[in-house]
Amino acid sequence: MSALARVSAVEHIGARSLRVTFSDGLVRELDFAHALPGVLATIDDDETFAAVTVDPVAGTIAWPNGVDLDPDVLHGDHEAPVAMQPSLLREYRLQQTG
DSSP: OOOOOOEEEEEEEETTEEEEEETTSEEEEEEOTTSOOGGGGGGOSHHHHHTOEEETTTTEEEOTTSOBOOHHHHHTSSOOOGGGOOEEEEEEEOOOOO
16 A cells, blocks of 8 residues: 655745645645635735645645645545635646656
8 A cells, every 4th residue: 555645845836826746746736816715714815825834744734823734635636625625727747867
């Protein structure tokens, strides 16, 4: 059985968009502009949203206020509730070298 892919890096790429890199080499650029209602509204400002980091224990992305997101949803393995589903901007795999 293979290990579940977890977030290895995250980069804020503008507005409400993130580039998320996973342990299996998948990279997804996700737009959260329409996915921040309800409890996620606490990260819907420029400074807070840009403060995203990788939570190395959970293997996902997290913000200083304690909000984190399911890494399986970010990876595309499961769907989030429609109101919380980020839009996929771009997806590709890193090429291994050596």
